Amino acid sequence: MTEETRKQSNARLVAKLMVAVVAMFVFAVGILPPMYDAICDITGLNGKTASEAADTSGAQPDAERTVTIQFLADTDPDMVWDFKPNVFSVKVHPGEIRQVDFHVRNPSQRVIVGQAIPSVSPGQASPYFKKTECFCFNNQELAGGQEADLPLIFYVDPELPKSVTTITLSYQLYDITGADAEDPELAANY
Amino acid sequence: MGEHHGPMKGVKRWILATNHKDIGAMYLWFSFIMFLTGGFLAMIIRAELMYPGLQLVDPNFFNQMTTTHGLIMVFGAVMPAFVGLANYMVPLMIGAPDMALPRLNNWSFWILPFAFSLLIIAIIQSFLGIADAPNFGWTFYAPLSTKYGPASTDFFIFSVHLMGISSIMGAVNVIVTIFNLRAPGMTLMKMPLFVWTWLITAFLLIAVMPVLAGAVTMMLTDRHFGTSFFDAAGGGDPVLFQHIFWFFGHPEVYIMILPAFGIVSAIIPTFARKPLFGYASMVYATASIAFLSFVVWAHHMFTVGLPLAGNLFYMYMTMLIAVPTGVKVFNWVATMWRGSISFEVPMMFAIAFVILFTIGGFSGLMLAITPVDQQYHDTYFVVAHFHYVLVSGAVFSIIAGVYYWLPKWTGRMYNVGLAKLHFWSSLIFVNLLFFPMHFVGLAGMPRRYSDYSLQFADFNWWISIGGFGFGLSQLILLWILIDICFRKKGEAVSDQVWDGADGLEWTLPSPAPYHSFSTPPVVK
Numbered sequence: 001m002t003e004e005t006r007k008q009s010n011a012r013l014v015a016k017l018m019v020a021v022v023a024m025f026v027f028a029v030g031i032l033p034p035m036y037d038a039i040c041d042i043t044g045l046n047g048k049t050a051s052e053a054a055d056t057s058g059a060q061p062d063a064e065r066t067v068t069i070q071f072l073a074d075t076d077p078d079m080v081w082d083f084k085p086n087v088f089s090v091k092v093h094p095g096e097i098r099q100v101d102f103h104v105r106n107p108s109q110r111v112i113v114g115q116a117i118p119s120v121s122p123g124q125a126s127p128y129f130k131k132t133e134c135f136c137f138n139n140q141e142l143a144g145g146q147e148a149d150l151p152l153i154f155y156v157d158p159e160l161p162k163s164v165t166t167i168t169l170s171y172q173l174y175d176i177t178g179a180d181a182e183d184p185e186l187a188a189n190y
Numbered sequence: 191m192g193e194h195h196g197p198m199k200g201v202k203r204w205i206l207a208t209n210h211k212d213i214g215a216m217y218l219w220f221s222f223i224m225f226l227t228g229g230f231l232a233m234i235i236r237a238e239l240m241y242p243g244l245q246l247v248d249p250n251f252f253n254q255m256t257t258t259h260g261l262i263m264v265f266g267a268v269m270p271a272f273v274g275l276a277n278y279m280v281p282l283m284i285g286a287p288d289m290a291l292p293r294l295n296n297w298s299f300w301i302l303p304f305a306f307s308l309l310i311i312a313i314i315q316s317f318l319g320i321a322d323a324p325n326f327g328w329t330f331y332a333p334l335s336t337k338y339g340p341a342s343t344d345f346f347i348f349s350v351h352l353m354g355i356s357s358i359m360g361a362v363n364v365i366v367t368i369f370n371l372r373a374p375g376m377t378l379m380k381m382p383l384f385v386w387t388w389l390i391t392a393f394l395l396i397a398v399m400p401v402l403a404g405a406v407t408m409m410l411t412d413r414h415f416g417t418s419f420f421d422a423a424g425g426g427d428p429v430l431f432q433h434i435f436w437f438f439g440h441p442e443v444y445i446m447i448l449p450a451f452g453i454v455s456a457i458i459p460t461f462a463r464k465p466l467f468g469y470a471s472m473v474y475a476t477a478s479i480a481f482l483s484f485v486v487w488a489h490h491m492f493t494v495g496l497p498l499a500g501n502l503f504y505m506y507m508t509m510l511i512a513v514p515t516g517v518k519v520f521n522w523v524a525t526m527w528r529g530s531i532s533f534e535v536p537m538m539f540a541i542a543f544v545i546l547f548t549i550g551g552f553s554g555l556m557l558a559i560t561p562v563d564q565q566y567h568d569t570y571f572v573v574a575h576f577h578y579v580l581v582s583g584a585v586f587s588i589i590a591g592v593y594y595w596l597p598k599w600t601g602r603m604y605n606v607g608l609a610k611l612h613f614w615s616s617l618i619f620v621n622l623l624f625f626p627m628h629f630v631g632l633a634g635m636p637r638r639y640s641d642y643s644l645q646f647a648d649f650n651w652w653i654s655i656g657g658f659g660f661g662l663s664q665l666i667l668l669w670i671l672i673d674i675c676f677r678k679k680g681e682a683v684s685d686q687v688w689d690g691a692d693g694l695e696w697t698l699p700s701p702a703p704y705h706s707f708s709t710p711p712v713v714k
């Protein structure tokens with residue numbers, strides 16, 4: 001190989017390798033996260049629940065079976081609200097529609113907008129946990145000192161795998177005051 | 191390669207270095223300095239853990255020590271040492287005049303001191319009590335590193351970007367050199383295994399360093415630019431971070447061990463005076479390990495709540511990796527079988543590597559069993575596992591390689607008596623340091639805490655003694671290197687150096703001339 005052809009073939013190889021480098025970066029930042037979200041959406045693997053109301057038609061209560069539903073309510077360190085479920089656990093028959101309320105209080109002097117993010121454990125139960133109404137579908141605004149009972153109406157799909165006898169629903173409450181105004185795209189995620 | 195000239199004079203020789211030996215030497219010295227720095231931080235960790243309770247440092251400072259220790263050792267000590275060896279040895283082994291892209295080579299080295307200055311500035315600030323250094327572990331899980339990371343996390347992010355660029359440039363250079371600069375007759379299947387393992391390592395680097403860069407970039411935008419890749423509040427998921435990190439992280443651990451396999455595969459045949467047993471199977475085993483390393487990452491995440499099918503898949507895949515790894519171990523043993531073995535210092539380290547690395551492989555197999563990993567995860571058992579494969583594995587192989595090629599580099603034999611002392615004290619202390627960690631781990635001592643419950647006290651005292659002993663032993667190596675490199679001590683060696691050694695590097699004079707093969711050798 002002459003010096004010239006060697007230089008050319010070096011440059012070609014470097015170019016190919018750089019394409020691979022860029023492709024892997026794009027893969028990590030641009031492809032993996034949406035792919036992960038899509039997989040989790042379909043399978044419910046990371047315990048995320050549907051962000052839209054489920055329709056209630058056709059859920060026949062199954063009186064033979066009881067499932068325990070436990071509730072957890074936590075606040076993000078930056079969120080000053082008090083937040084707790086009014087009952088910590090309920091027993092339901094799959095298919096049966098239930099309402100539970102969560103109590104929130106804004107102890108500060110100012111208006112705060114909160115957003116609750118639900119998560120279901122075990123993850124495999126999350127596609128079967130159907131919410132027909134939830135305060136987590138929208139953000140919530142409380143004036144300083146105001147309190148409220150926020151409703152959650154849900155049922156458990158009778159198709160829930162037999163191995164699951166207890167489902168834990170956990171909410172993490174975030175302070176998103178100002179976020180929706182500044183960043184419509186971010187707000188659309190909620 | 192027209193005009194022949196010697197090295198430039200003075201400091202310019204190093205700053206403007208494009209010669210593969212100069213750059214290789216700088217990489218190796220840089221790596222050794224980082225090894226001592228990271229080791230110093232480990233001494234603080236072991237001093238604190240010598241007794242239960244808090245005596246020297248507060249927990250936050252302790253976490254900064256473990257974090258920086260891990261980062262410096264992985265990215266500053268082990269990886270640059272292998273790149274240094276590649277720079278020095280690959281051209282010699284394939285009969286090339288230099289690396290294919292000498293200027294790129296200069297860049298990839300000189301970025302490193304800047305990258306690590308950032309981390310070291312952070313840790314110095316912490317020593318002076320000015321600001322916290324990164325304190326979230328070398329794995330920098332979100333949201334610890336995003337939402338709760340100290341201000342210096344941004345130093346860390348930038349530092350990782352720089353290291354990544356450096357590694358990618360190094361890898362590109364190795365690949366181009368191996369593909370385009372082999373001497374006539376040096377077919378792929380005639381390449382020494384060190385060249386093969388480095389070729390595959392370089393492809394791993396190209397595949398996963400951009401993913402690491404992507405992970406820290408997403409951290410950066412989550413921290414400062416309002417994205418929510420890893421923040422549940424904005425629709426993201428912290429578990430995604432772990433997937434991305436370990437998609438990089440598991441191939442990364444093989445980046446740190448494949449070149450070690452290559453070094454050991456060069457040393458053992460020399461001192462067993464037999465050709466390497468199963469050369470072709472070694473090549474295929476290396477390639478399959480590299481391939482499998484992309485489908486096992488979630489064995490670091492057995493406790494995050496993966497579905498059963500996922501846990502099973504990653505468990506079986508992880509166990510599958512043990513098969514090609516076992517092929518290698520058997521090949522090394524078969525190479526020694528009925529050889530006429532002599533125990534020179536490189537061979538002592540290589541044999542210790544084979545045995546101790548295998549212990550680390552076995553604890554890896556235990557960790558691969560999903561149901562028991564629920565207990566072992568995040569305990570000292572994991573710490574024992576990865577220190578067996580990384581310290582008595584990767585680091586021992588690097589030391590073995592240095593003792594093996596140092597006479598070729600300098601033209602003189604180092605102080606063998608001291609080197610044997612270095613070997614025996616390292617061997618004894620490394621086991622005193624890491625073996626009891628298996629037991630305290632199985633008994634439930636969690637990793638990454640500055641304190642522990644009383645029942646672990648005596649073991650930890652011994653572990654700390656092992657730690658101090660191992661740390662001090664490395665000063666023997668420092669002295670040996672100063673003695674031979676700067677004080678120019680030691681008897682002149684022949685070109686062959688080791689009577690059983692085989693390969694192009696031993697056909698060159700000792701010390702190897704400044705310009706390697708100006709006319710390519712012909713390989714039959």
Ligand code: HEM
Pocket residue numbers: 329443444446447489490508509511512515550551552553554555557558559563566567568572575576579580583584
């Ligand atoms: C037979 C081969 C191996 C198997 C089956 C194996 C398996 C595992 C498993 C299952 C874990 C996760 C443990 C846990 O966190 O609960 C682990 C951790 C680890 N392994 Fe291995 N491993 C092997 C070889 C290696 C090698 C060759 C290296 C590096 C040279 C390595 C480096 C590490 C590191 C650094 C960690 C801990 C990462 C961290 O959490 O900080 N392993 N290994």
Ligand SMILES: [Cu+2]
Pocket residue numbers: 439440443486487489490
């Ligand atoms: Cu791994």
